[in-house]
Amino acid sequence: PSDQPEPDASKKTLVILGTGWGAVSLLKKLDTENYNVIVVSPRNYFLFTPLLPSCTVGTIEHRSIMEPIRNFLRHKKAAVKYYEAEATKIDYEKRVVYINDDSPVKGDVCSTEVPFDMLVVGVGAENATFGIPGVTEHGLFLKEVGDAQRIRNRIMDCCETATFKGQGTDEVKRLLHMVVVGGGPTGVEFAGELQDFFNNDLKKWIPDITENFHVTLVEALPNVLPMFSKQLIEYTEKTFEEETITIRTKTMVKKVTEKYIEAESVGPDGKKVLEQIPYGLLVWATGNALRPLVKDLINQIPAQKDSRRGLAVNEYLVVKGTENVWAVGDCAVANYAPTAQVAAQEGAFLARMFNQMAKTHEIEDELADLSVAQEKAPGKPERDDIFSQIKELQKRLRRVKQIGPFEYSHQGSLAYIGSEKAVADISWLSGNFATGGTLTYFFWRSAYLSMCFSTRNRILVLLDWTKSKIFGRDVSRV
Ligand code: FAD
Ligand code: NAD
Structure with a gap:
């Protein structure tokens, strides 16, 4: 027997999967009094991903961009259940989610099922590998x-191993070759942060590595940052050149081994060339792939048979082919x-919609009560009074029901992009601005600072920036 309270049977059960950007912004605005809200996620914190590349080199400490989900949920009006599980x-068909506690400490019960009336899938994506061996x-x-954390440790391990007594020249070069695959924003931001780390700190602490430390960014397409304007792509490529980061575009990685990658490019004679590029650190940032949970749900719903990249949703974010399942992110x-x-x-958007759906039900229930009261009313004045109340409620109902699509x-x-420079394509007052440089960097910093989840996060990030500026980044390997 469990001593946890049963959910309120008069309310619908809304199950939310995930504690990322989609799920947490839903929870932020959701009036939790209207539903039995249950959150399931293996991660008991929200992560501010835009500053994650800064954590790989210690410009920011990771806990500064994490917000415990418990801390956030305890401020909601009505209690929300959280299960740390996948x-x-x-x-x-059964309207049930199966969940599993995969954390190191397991109780007698570590897998169970959670029934739902309404379900929001916000589980994000996996890393794409395209099956490359x-x-x-x-x-x-x-x-x-x-x-x-793994990247931060690996960088330091490569540097320390490269300076090990008697290490041969080729091996030193390999260990200090930092290869980033994928020229999307994740790869570009990481390469920029890594070069900053080298220029500002590593060079000073470990002068022996200065000659051989090198960052290479490998991208299959003809340019990096395809979602940015041409001018900013060129600016990024020029900045990387100045920072001595090598960009290898039109180069497709086909195979990875413990010490080198095999990449295909087109040589000057137009023929394909396959080369082996030795590396010490390999960061793979080639975008997103479907999670198995999502793949499995797609397979259960005939209307999703053509979905390849994720759950196809309609303009209200309802998963096509279902009535009570929504997907975000x-x-x-x-x-x-x-x-x-x-x-x-x-x-x-979903929070607003769910709040309005609850209001609609509330008004509809009130209307049903009023029509019963109207029939039972003893005289005409009472009936007229109820009639005007009904009219008023019907007007409110029409207003509430008017929710446009997403x-x-x-x-x-x-x-x-590194060396205290950033690029920005901004839509402002119906105009588009493309800007890059140091001013944009300060804009980037203030924009991300203001977007941080909480004041606590904002202060911690500011302190980290100040700390790394004054004392340099910490080069300990833990
Ligand atoms: P996520 O935020 O990934 O959250 C998914 C959640 O689901 C997590 O809590 C996870 O633990 C949970 N989960 C996973 N599997 C299960 C399961 N089986 N059951 C239950 N829960 C599960 N976007 C921008 O707009 N600007 C940026 O500057 C930016 N920078 C980025 C930098 C990096 C390094 C990365 C990786 C991404 C960046 N992005 C940026 C993209 C952005 O982070 C994602 O688009 C965003 O996180 C998507 O939100 P989401 O809620 O769908 O998924
Ligand atoms: P992405 O999908 O944007 O880029 C991946 C890149 O990897 C592509 O350009 C692709 O051509 C390349 N690639 C794929 N396979 C390859 C191979 N075998 N060899 C060489 N190159 C290969 O991935 P991302 O950068 O991880 O971003 C994922 C999402 O997160 C995007 O929507 C992005 O906009 C978003 N994001 C945004 C920011 C930001 O706004 N600052 C930062 C990070 C991520």
């Missing part, structure tokens, strides 16, 4: 806090890029 399967075994990703396909900006706006409002794209 949803392993959604059974759409060796990526999972030898590459490091950059999506979660653990990834950033990177696991949903609604013709927008998989960004935090989109996920956050989708989550906020419309994404693009605020612009921002990326840090």
Whole structure:
């Protein structure tokens, strides 16, 4: 027997999967009094991903961009249940989510099922590897806090190993070759941060590595940052050149081994060339792939048979082919890029919609009570009074029901490119601005600072920036 209280039977049960951008922005605006709200996620904190690349080199400490979900949920009007678990399967027909506690400490019960009336899927995406051999075994990703910590340790391990007594020249070169695959914003921001780390700190602390430390960014397409304007792409490529980061465009990685990657490019004679590029650190940032949970749900719903990149949703973010399942963020396909900006706006839209749905039910119940009261009213004056109340409520109901479809409002794209420079494509007052440079960097910093989840996060990030400026980044390997 469990001593946890049963959910309120008069309310619908709303299950939310995930504690990322989509799910948390939904929870922020949701009036939790209207539903039995249950949150399931293996991560008991929200992560401010835009500053994650800064954690790989210690410009920012990871806890500064994490907000415990418990801290946030305890401020909600009505209690929200949180289970630290992974949803392993959604059974759409049975309206049940199967969950599993995969953390090191397990109780007698570590897997169970959670029934739902309404379900929001906000589980994000996995790292794409395109089935390229060796990526999972030898590459490091950059999506979660653990990834950033692994990268930080690996950089230091490579530097310390390169200075080990008697290390041969080729091996030193290999160990100090930092390869980043994927020229999207994740790869570019990481490469920029890494070069900053070298220029500002590593060079000073470990002068022996100065000659051989090198960062290479490998991209299959003809240019990096395809979502930015041409001018900013050129600015980024020029800045990287000045920073001595090598960009290898039109180069597709085909295979990864423990010590080198195999990449295909087109040689000057137009023929394909396959070369082996030795590396010490390999960061793999080639975008998103579907989570198995999402793939499985797609397979259960005939209307989703053509969905390849995620759950196809309609303009109200309802998963096509269902009535009571919604999807937000990177696991949903609604013709927008998989960004935090989109996920956050989708989550906020769902919160407004769910709040209004609850109001609609409340008014409909009141209307039903009033029509019964009207029939039982003893005389005409009482009936007239109830009639005017009904009219008023019907007007309110029409107003409440008027919720338009989801419309994404693009605020612009921002990326840090290293050496205190950033690029920004901003939509402002119906105009578009493309800017890059040091001023943009201060804009980037203030924009991200203002977007941080809480005042606590904002202060911690500011302190970290100050700390790393004054004392340099910490080069300990833990
Ligand atoms: P996520 O934020 O990834 O959250 C998914 C949640 O689901 C997590 O809590 C996870 O633990 C949970 N989960 C996973 N599996 C399960 C499961 N089986 N059951 C239950 N829960 C599960 N976008 C921008 O707009 N601007 C930026 O500057 C920017 N910078 C970025 C930098 C980096 C390094 C990265 C990796 C991404 C960046 N993005 C940026 C993209 C942005 O982070 C994503 O688009 C955004 O996180 C998507 O939100 P989401 O809610 O769909 O998923
Ligand atoms: P991405 O999908 O934007 O870029 C991945 C890149 O990897 C592509 O350009 C692709 O051509 C390349 N690639 C794929 N396979 C390759 C191979 N085998 N060899 C070489 N190159 C290969 O991925 P991302 O940068 O991780 O971004 C994911 C999402 O998150 C995007 O929507 C992005 O906009 C968003 N994001 C935004 C920001 C920001 O706004 N500052 C930062 C990070 C991520």
